[in-house]
Amino acid sequence: MWAAISAALGLPALVYLFFPPKARKEAQWIEAGDISKLAPNSPVELTFRRNRVDGWKVYSEKSTAWIVKQPDNSVVAFGPQCTHLGCAYHWEEGKNEFLCPCHSSLFGADGKVIAGPAPRPLDRYDVKVQGGKLLLGALRKSEDV
Amino acid sequence: MRRRWNFLKEWVDHRTGIQTAARNFLYEEIPASSGWHQVFGSVAVFLFLTQAFTGALLAFNYAPTPGDAYNSLRYILTELTGGRLIRGLHHWGASMMIATVVLHMVQVFLFGAYKKPREATWMVGVVLLLLTFAYGLTGYLLPWDNRAYWGTVVATQIAAQAPLAGPYLSRLLGGEGAVGVVTFARFYGLHVLLLPPATLLLIAVHVFLVRKHGVAPMPGDEVLPKKQFYPQQVFKDTVAIFVAFAILFTLAVIVRVPLEQLADPTDTTYIPRPEWYFLFLFQTLKLFSGPLEVVGSVVLPGLAVLALILVPFFDRAHMVKVTRRTLAAAVVLFAAIGWGGLTLAAVKSTPKAAGTVEIDYSAPTDWLQLSPEEMAGISYFRRENCVSCHSLDGEGGKVGPDLTARTIHKDAAWMIQHFKRPSTMRPGTSMPPIQLSDSQLNALAAFLLKLNAQNAAALQNAPDFAVEGARIYQSNRCGLCHMVNGSGMKVGPALNGLSRRETRSWVLDHFADPQKLSPGSIMPPYKLPKSDLENLTSYLFALPE
Numbered sequence: 105m106w107a108a109i110s111a112a113l114g115l116p117a118l119v120y121l122f123f124p125p126k127a128r129k130e131a132q133w134i135e136a137g138d139i140s141k142l143a144p145n146s147p148v149e150l151t152f153r154r155n156r157v158d159g160w161k162v163y164s165e166k167s168t169a170w171i172v173k174q175p176d177n178s179v180v181a182f183g184p185q186c187t188h189l190g191c192a193y194h195w196e197e198g199k200n201e202f203l204c205p206c207h208s209s210l211f212g213a214d215g216k217v218i219a220g221p222a223p224r225p226l227d228r229y230d231v232k233v234q235g236g237k238l239l240l241g242a243l244r245k246s247e248d249v
Numbered sequence: 250m251r252r253r254w255n256f257l258k259e260w261v262d263h264r265t266g267i268q269t270a271a272r273n274f275l276y277e278e279i280p281a282s283s284g285w286h287q288v289f290g291s292v293a294v295f296l297f298l299t300q301a302f303t304g305a306l307l308a309f310n311y312a313p314t315p316g317d318a319y320n321s322l323r324y325i326l327t328e329l330t331g332g333r334l335i336r337g338l339h340h341w342g343a344s345m346m347i348a349t350v351v352l353h354m355v356q357v358f359l360f361g362a363y364k365k366p367r368e369a370t371w372m373v374g375v376v377l378l379l380l381t382f383a384y385g386l387t388g389y390l391l392p393w394d395n396r397a398y399w400g401t402v403v404a405t406q407i408a409a410q411a412p413l414a415g416p417y418l419s420r421l422l423g424g425e426g427a428v429g430v431v432t433f434a435r436f437y438g439l440h441v442l443l444l445p446p447a448t449l450l451l452i453a454v455h456v457f458l459v460r461k462h463g464v465a466p467m468p469g470d471e472v473l474p475k476k477q478f479y480p481q482q483v484f485k486d487t488v489a490i491f492v493a494f495a496i497l498f499t500l501a502v503i504v505r506v507p508l509e510q511l512a513d514p515t516d517t518t519y520i521p522r523p524e525w526y527f528l529f530l531f532q533t534l535k536l537f538s539g540p541l542e543v544v545g546s547v548v549l550p551g552l553a554v555l556a557l558i559l560v561p562f563f564d565r566a567h568m569v570k571v572t573r574r575t576l577a578a579a580v581v582l583f584a585a586i587g588w589g590g591l592t593l594a595a596v597k598s599t600p601k602a603a604g605t606v607e608i609d610y611s612a613p614t615d616w617l618q619l620s621p622e623e624m625a626g627i628s629y630f631r632r633e634n635c636v637s638c639h640s641l642d643g644e645g646g647k648v649g650p651d652l653t654a655r656t657i658h659k660d661a662a663w664m665i666q667h668f669k670r671p672s673t674m675r676p677g678t679s680m681p682p683i684q685l686s687d688s689q690l691n692a693l694a695a696f697l698l699k700l701n702a703q704n705a706a707a708l709q710n711a712p713d714f715a716v717e718g719a720r721i722y723q724s725n726r727c728g729l730c731h732m733v734n735g736s737g738m739k740v741g742p743a744l745n746g747l748s749r750r751e752t753r754s755w756v757l758d759h760f761a762d763p764q765k766l767s768p769g770s771i772m773p774p775y776k777l778p779k780s781d782l783e784n785l786t787s788y789l790f791a792l793p794e
């Protein structure tokens with residue numbers, strides 16, 4: 105009897121604590137800005153507002169992305185944090201590289217690691233272009249290399 | 250091996266005394282008359298521990314500030330696996346705990362087990378009963394929905410009526426009759442920080458006293474051989490605990506604990522009701538009015554508690570068999586009838602709140618975000634009984650394709666043609682044409698385009714009044730002037746948040762003669778059937794802000 109009671113209390117408790125919350129909200133596409141005048145291979149940082157769901161709270165917060173128009177005219181949007189320890193990196197105009205100021209990780213315009221401790225290429229947003237406007241979806245972790 | 254094991258046991262016992270203590274506890278001698286009637290104390294302790302456990306689990310995902318409290322509870326209920334069950338256990342556990350503690354007390358009273366030398370045990374027990382009620386009172390506020398808020402407003406105002414101490418009590422509870430952030434923090438602090446250790450301490454004292462004096466023997470026990478607590482009584486207690494737990498678990502699984510809308514201190518239509526175990530007090534209050542109100546709210550309950558505590562000093566006769574305690578039985582019967590009568594009267598006098606509709610916020614309410622057209626689509630979806638052939642995320646008829654499948658979603662124009670003449674768009678289909686007007690088919694298509702596997706169940710939760718209200722809204726083209734959830738025009742005022750701005754009766758009157766209530770309005774009068782007006786108004790009132 106005690107075993108039955110323990111199981112009836114313990115199992116739901118484990119499920120409750122360890123199962124991830126059901127995500128019923130679909131990732132929304134957010135308009136990040138006009139990219140029709142973007143030159144190839146010269147990244148710009150776009151700032152936009154997006155809703156972030158944190159448990160039971162929804163925050164509307166400022167978020168940024170580095171947008172690079174690739175030579176084939178497709179557009180890539182990188183998440184603004186270095187894949188090493190999450191510092192904000194920036195574009196070095198002269199060197200044509202992304203430089204992270206924390207531990208000097210270097211990334212190319214294609215997001216690939218050139219040097220430094222970063223373990224994987226820059227993370228990318230899902231992107232969609234509609235009428236010259238860039239729409240951003242979920243931020244996806246890049247594959248480890 | 251065995252020798253080592255014995256050595257280990259001896260070592261541990263010598264250092265901690267744990268084995269000796271357990272043996273002393275379990276092999277306690279109890280009178281021959283002990284039995285099934287004495288299980289309630291153990292059940293109460295078990296329920297207390299269960300409450301502590303489920304309470305701690307809830308606290309892992311609960312933000313104890315107004316507003317956030319409500320949202321985090323909704324998160325527990327709608328997004329966490331097992332969250333609804335844990336809350337159900339905690340909710341029903343509270344009710345069962347009150348019932349069990351009262352039954353325990355009634356048993357002790359009937360048997361006269363409070364008599365010398367067990368007066369202190371009884372008095373500690375009365376305090377434990379009051380603590381149990383205190384959990385009920387403080388926990389009631391924590392969901393921070395309308396029910397919680399208004400119930401607590403009444404409770405704190407009762408406290409404020411107390412002679413002399415009233416204003417101080419009221420300040421201690423966080424303000425002069427106003428229930429706000431301070432009250433909330435104090436109730437939460439009491440509920441989770443102060444009451445549990447106090448209860449543990451008093452349970453320990455209570456059990457210690459029971460052990461010190463032994464279980465009360467009945468006349469005749471002295472000539473019979475004694476029993477042992479273990480295994481006889483332990484077995485009975487275990488069975489009783491198991492039965493209680495089975496009831497609790499069944500309640501938690503089967504009976505849905507509602508969550509009302511977020512507490513709205515400006516809501517003037519809400520009729521507060523306390524939890525069932527406080528209804529008798531609530532009803533007592535109504536018997537007194539004016540300056541006498543304090544008699545019902547403070548004096549009588551105070552005297553009752555005092556009388557309860559002093560029971561062992563009123564009745565100091567020797568122990569007699571329970572069958573000869575007719576006066577005690579009469580008192581219990583009288584109290585039960587009084588309690589039952591008051592509770593019944595309170596239930597009966599609960600007015601059916603006119604026109605207000607209940608939305609179950611303990612389930613996902615994604616439907617509140619739909620545009621009126623999409624909502625109206627749900628109405629046609631239900632009227633045409635689409636689920637007799639189609640399934641939604643696997644549930645429903647299997648004749649047609651699942652309507653949440655991405656692959657069958659085309660654009661609206663295709664869908665409308667398909668509704669009108671299914672076989673031209675899908676040759677060979679057995680789907681009959683849908684006999685609806687173009688605008689109705691538009692609504693149906695709009696709803697189906699919104700539908701996906703994630704939100705299907707949540708959208709199916711849309712209550713009928715809202716779906717019908719949206720249909721009436723659409724068919725009267727309210728959207729040509731008004732905006733709801735971001736769709737519609739801005740000629741008239743946006744209708745989200747209407748419930749904040751106007752009362753229900755104002756809105757109903759406004760439909761009949763807009764100019765009378767808002768001079769200069771260009772809105773034409775609407776003479777709709779009463780039920781349509783009610784549904785439409787309820788729908789508009791349910792809209793998020």
